[in-house]
Amino acid sequence: MLRRFACLILSMLLLSAASWAGDPVSNARAVISGQINAFRSDDAEAAYAFASPGIRSTFRTEFQFLEMVRKTYPPVYRADSYAFGRSKLVGGGELVFQEVLISGSQGKDWTAIYELRLMDDGAYKVNGVRLRRNTSSTGI
Template identity: 65%
Template sequence: MRFRIASLAAFLFLSPAGVVHAEDPVADARAVISAQISALINDDADKAYSLASPGIRSLYPDKTVFFAMVRDNYEAVYQAGTYAFGRSKLVGGGEVVLQEVMISAKQGKDWTAIYDMRLMDDGSYKVNGVRMIRNTASQGI
């Protein structure tokens, strides 16, 4: 019994504190992307802004300015008709997930969006940037 307690204490003491890893980085990142696209389609600035990384929020410290930037520069995402997930790439064991999203926007324009998803200290992913490519074929990551 003493050995078990000593082993548990040693494990807890020697384990890196505060390190959180996602169980399924790709699924977690995709869930956040879906939630943000849904928030944008529904004009929910609070929700969309809450899913942006601290780095993005430092560039756009107000949800209204952030939402206007997305509306003006990422119309395909803001007005997404339908979308599907393509390939994904893990960087650093999941600290970064690059996720391809094929978007069929209104007016029949098709886009590929590459989402840069960052793992936060609490184990959640946040959107750290989106690169838009005008076409319908997968370009890879």
């Protein structure tokens, strides 16, 4: 019974993944959500895994990376809540710019523009974030 249930869940997950595997925006948003959740739980290894090779070459360890995010991007590091805004694809999805509206501590609102690059293995990685104090979507 347990094996049957596990197979059912696995099948549902695979079908779900297959349904959006070709959608660059959905994939990029999943990466961003994964990294934000890793920041929230101080999981340096998981957060670092979402970073592009270029970012990883600048910050050689996951702890250096986490410390940089903590100091430079506190609204991203400790987002109270966030919502996705507009997206822009470049080159058919090789590059995705994704607007993320963030509510941070003390009720301050921010707009983060994530740049994600498609890697050779088909995964998206965060290649940079621009952060500005803002309360409304202005587009990319």
